Amino acid sequence: MSNDPRILRNALGSFATGVTIVTTRGADGQDIGRTANSFSSVSLDPPMILWSLAKTSSSFEDFRQAEHFAVHILSADQSDISGLFASKKEDKFEGLTVERGEGEIPLLKSCAARFECRTAYQYEGGDHIIFVGEITGFEHSSTPPLVFHGGQYGRLIRHAGESTSFEKKESSLSPDDFIYQISRVFYQIRSDAMAERRRRGWSGADYAVLTLLGHEDGRTLEDIRDIGRSRGDEITGETIEKLTSIGLIKVDGSVPPRAHLTADGRKAMIEIVAMLKAAEAECLALLDENEVWVLKQLLNRLATSRDTGWPPVRQQAALASA
The missing domain is CATH 2.30.110.10 (Electron Transport, Fmn-binding Protein; Chain A)
Structure with a gap:
C-alpha cells in the first residue's frame, strides 16, 4: 500500500x-x-x-x-x-x-x-x-x-437498465450500435420534414440551396455549389434556375453573382424548420432537462473530437442544418 x-x-x-x-x-x-x-x-x-x-x-x-x-x-x-x-x-x-x-x-x-x-x-x-x-x-x-x-x-443521468440482446453480425449494424441508434433518431426527427419536402417537389439539391441561404443569405453561387458538393448534393445551374422560376430565390447582378431567399422562400424555410423543431421537441420530451443537457454536451464533444478541419469552418453550420 x-x-x-x-x-x-x-x-x-x-x-x-x-x-x-x-x-x-x-x-x-x-x-x-x-x-x-x-x-x-x-x-x-x-x-x-x-x-x-x-x-x-x-x-x-x-x-x-x-x-x-x-x-x-x-x-x-x-x-x-x-x-x-x-x-x-x-x-x-x-x-x-x-x-x-x-x-x-x-x-x-x-x-x-x-x-x-x-x-x-x-x-x-x-x-x-x-x-x-x-x-x-x-x-x-x-x-x-x-x-x-x-x-x-x-x-446525473438515469440508468436505462439492461439493453435487449441482439445477435451481432459483421455484415450488418445491430440496434446496440451507436451509429444505428443515432441514425434512427435522426431519421425520426427528419421524417415529417422530408415528407413535406417531397410534397413540395424539392430535390436534395433544392433543399441544400434553401438551407444554405437560410443560414447565410447572399452567398455566391460558387460558394453554394462548393458546400453542396462537400455534403453530397450536386447543385447545378438547373437547380438555381428551378428555384428562381418558382419564386423561392433570386440571383442579383453582382460580380460574382449572389443568391437570396425571396419572401416566399424564407416563409417556406421557416415552415420546414418549425417542423424540424417540433419533431426535435417531441423526441427530447422523452428525456428530462438534465438528460438533454448531458446528451448535447456528449454529442458536441464527439463532434469536436472528430473535427479534422474539413469542411471549412464557414461550412460547418450549414452542414449541421442539413
Whole structure:
C-alpha cells in the first residue's frame, strides 16, 4: 500500500459524491460558507446529518462555536457557486441574495436541497472535526444535483437498465450500435420534414440551396455549389434556375453573382424548420432537462473530437442544418 497522500486522494476520488456548501454565522456577525463533499445522512428519527471540516480551515473556529448551520446540496448548474465557496475570496457572499434561518445563518437559494440544522455533536476525526446536525427544517426540489468525481464536476443521468440482446453480425449494424441508434433518431426527427419536402417537389439539391441561404443569405453561387458538393448534393445551374422560376430565390447582378431567399422562400424555410423543431421537441420530451443537457454536451464533444478541419469552418453550420 502506498503512503503517498496524493495517490490516496485519487483513490478516494473514485467515489462519486454530491457537492454541498455549509453556511453559518460567525460570532462577529460575519456570514461564513465552505464547500464540502463530506456529507452524509445519519438518522431519520431523529433527522440528523453529518459533515466534516479540516482543522486547518480558516472557518474552523466559527463552525466549532456555531449553534446552527445549513447544508446546501448544490444543483447541477451551480458549479460556479461551488468554486466560489472553495476559493480564498474573503467575502464569498458578495453579490449573492440570501435568506436567513435560525440564528440568522445565511441560506442560499435555488439548490437541489437545503437543510437547516442545530449543531448536536462534534467528534474528532483525525485531521478533521465531524459535525453532526439535527435537522430543524429543509427544502427539496426536483432539480438534479451537482456531482463530483475524480476532481471534476458532472451531472446525473438515469440508468436505462439492461439493453435487449441482439445477435451481432459483421455484415450488418445491430440496434446496440451507436451509429444505428443515432441514425434512427435522426431519421425520426427528419421524417415529417422530408415528407413535406417531397410534397413540395424539392430535390436534395433544392433543399441544400434553401438551407444554405437560410443560414447565410447572399452567398455566391460558387460558394453554394462548393458546400453542396462537400455534403453530397450536386447543385447545378438547373437547380438555381428551378428555384428562381418558382419564386423561392433570386440571383442579383453582382460580380460574382449572389443568391437570396425571396419572401416566399424564407416563409417556406421557416415552415420546414418549425417542423424540424417540433419533431426535435417531441423526441427530447422523452428525456428530462438534465438528460438533454448531458446528451448535447456528449454529442458536441464527439463532434469536436472528430473535427479534422474539413469542411471549412464557414461550412460547418450549414452542414449541421442539413
